[in-house]
Amino acid sequence: MRWSNWADTSSVCGIEVAEPAATAEVSALLREASEHGRRVRPIGAGHSFSAVARPVDLAVDLRRLCGVRVIADGGGRVRVGAGIVLGDLNAALAAHGLALPNLGDIDRQRLAGALATGTHGTGGRLHGLASAVTGLTLVTPDGQIHATAPGDGLFEAARISLGALGVVTEVELATVPAFRLRAEEGPEPLDAVLADVDAFVASADHAEFFWFPHTRVASTRRNHRVDDGGGRPLPRWQSHLSDHLLGNRAYELVNRVGAARPGWVPALNRLSAATLGRRTYTDASAQVFCSERSVRFAESEYALPRAAVVPALRDLRAWFDRTRAAVTFPLEVRFLAADDVWLSGAQGRATAYVACHQHVRGGFADVFAAFETIMAAYDGRPHWGKLHTVDAARLAELHPHFEDFLAVRERCDPARVLTNPHLERILGP
Ligand SMILES: Cc1cc2nc3c(=O)[nH]c(=O)nc-3n(C[C@H](O)[C@H](O)[C@H](O)COP(=O)(O)OP(=O)(O)OC[C@H]3O[C@@H](n4cnc5c(N)ncnc54)[C@H](O)[C@@H]3O)c2cc1C
Structure with missing residues (x-):
């Protein structure tokens, strides 16, 4: 087989x-x-x-x-x-x-x-x-x-x-x-988030943001644990529209256009960032955490010491500005406390995970090579399930x-x- x-x-x-x-x-x-x-x-x-x-x-x-x-x-x-x-x-x-x-x-x-x-x-x-x-x-x-x-x-x-x-x-x-989460999603200036990352992390039980290269916008997600039964899930039509159509089918189209017209990618990314609009909803934790991903992409992800995330993102931004690399997927930035699991990315240090994605048809070798070089400069540990070139030594x-x-x-x-x-x-x- x-x-x-x-x-x-x-x-x-x-x-x-x-x-x-x-x-x-x-x-x-x-x-x-x-x-x-x-x-x-x-x-x-x-x-x-x-x-x-x-x-x-x-x-x-x-x-x-x-x-x-x-x-x-x-x-x-x-x-x-x-x-x-x-x-x-x-x-x-x-x-x-x-x-x-x-x-x-x-x-x-x-x-x-x-x-x-x-x-x-x-x-x-x-x-x-x-x-x-x-x-x-x-x-x-x-x-x-x-x-x-x-x-x-x-x-x-x-x-x-x-x-x-x-x-x-x-x-x-x-x-x-079992617990429920109130999700607050919306755009914020990337510089404002980077100005005080620790405050951003502390602003929710589960905070993360996406950053489309060539834009200055962070699409933030704050998920708060809520005890009361208040708040509503997204109506079915809205979750279908945002997750299944905008999040997936239309996004596939954006990626096809970006692959055919690399020069359009900065404008396409501004459009994508604007499409990830503001919304608030409450639902069972697993419904909020997990969604469908049907647009196929390749990914590399590194676990950095938390304090390194701002200089690392600034280096990445400078690299994208310099090369105008045609990357249509956002970088994703997440945070974890230090743990004690031997091979964990967060073992022994408060961690920021930075993930770089590219559409499978987009050609990702050069982008990931540059991404890995920047992550290596900050002692990044590669995610074991994602693409990387690091060896045992x-x-x-x-x-x-x-x-x-x-x-x-x-x-x-x-x-x-x-x-x-x-x-x-x-x-x-
Ligand atoms: C769309 C998408 C979204 C993702 N989102 C995230 C995310 O949010 N966070 C994150 O950290 N990762 C994420 N990942 C990565 C993913 O979680 C990991 O790569 C995970 O290992 C995949 O699990 P799998 O069941 O497919 O395992 P596989 O990829 O099939 O296997 C992974 C490893 O597990 C081993 N393994 C499998 N079964 C056993 C077993 N019974 N005993 C011992 N070893 C076993 C395999 O040998 C292999 O080494 C994502 C991946 C995709 C494609």
Whole structure:
């Protein structure tokens, strides 16, 4: 079968896909593959832009392992099949009056895939998805089943594992009581936001902004947690108009025009920024966090020390002004508190995530090369699921627990059953 990722930036033909329905089946599969010298990759929904999931011989797809069980007297902890799609997990949690504390932009990923690459949303006092993990079941290539818990090295490494330690089959998560968000979206001068970024971050539970290159406008989003039932969701027609038509179909057209007429891109970006108008609405958290993304794009994203975000964005703006690069997608800037997850972008430091997108037909190699050079100057850590060119030697300088992670990899997978060329570059052979 042919495997490709969402953006079609990575693909391969002629691989075998197994869909085990139980941890014991995963164990038998891995043992047999190891004995026959086959390379195995666990795969999620293929939403990583990088080739981190790219299978070599055998792909293990856990779509059949997707149950959700609330742990009795567990204070909101749940045990979940690792192959569940995030949207299904959100719906199952909501049915129990629960929610995840923070989410990214979409809900199409599978839980284990999203965890393995450090998927995150925004919130200056909050963390990425992996921080909600309180336990994991991991099957190593020798077929052993490990129940891991906070405090042991395997757990610390396995929360963001890049699929390099084993196949995660079950995840225990700490959830919070279901909550609603009041969303306030609108344009603001980019310079005003950059003048006091800390105030911007503190102005909402979840603050972020988009910036279309060649404009001076930040399209800001502030999501506030609200206890009361007040406030309304967007009417169906309006959410359809803004998210599905303006956000997607018309935007596809803008991108086609931009690809055909690169000189028009600054004007098109001013139009796009103006279209992302002002709106306020209130809805269940998952409805506000996640939306549909049907225009295909490529993405690179870096986690910067929070204090570096303003000079880094100024450098990016100077580069766009100088080159007039035809980038029709906005940069996205999000914020997280420092965490303690070994391979997290936000490990040990308050973080600003800066993401650079380009339409898949737009040609992104030059833009991402310039973007990466600027991010590197500020000790940016690349997002594991997005496009980047960083190698193991540099990653060891950027991640204080990188060597610890490699030691766990050595114990779990000494024969490198779970590898591919991308992992060889970022982790070493
Ligand atoms: C439109 C779009 C929007 C996005 N928005 C965000 C966002 O807001 N925030 C953010 O941080 N990222 C975002 N991403 C990136 C995405 O969340 C990550 O790349 C994520 O890893 C994709 O999950 P997946 O299920 O598709 O996993 P895949 O891409 O299929 O796999 C990712 C990794 O997980 C490993 N893996 C999968 N299953 C298992 C398992 N059972 N056990 C062990 N390892 C496993 C794979 O081997 C691979 O290394 C976005 C991506 C897209 C395409």
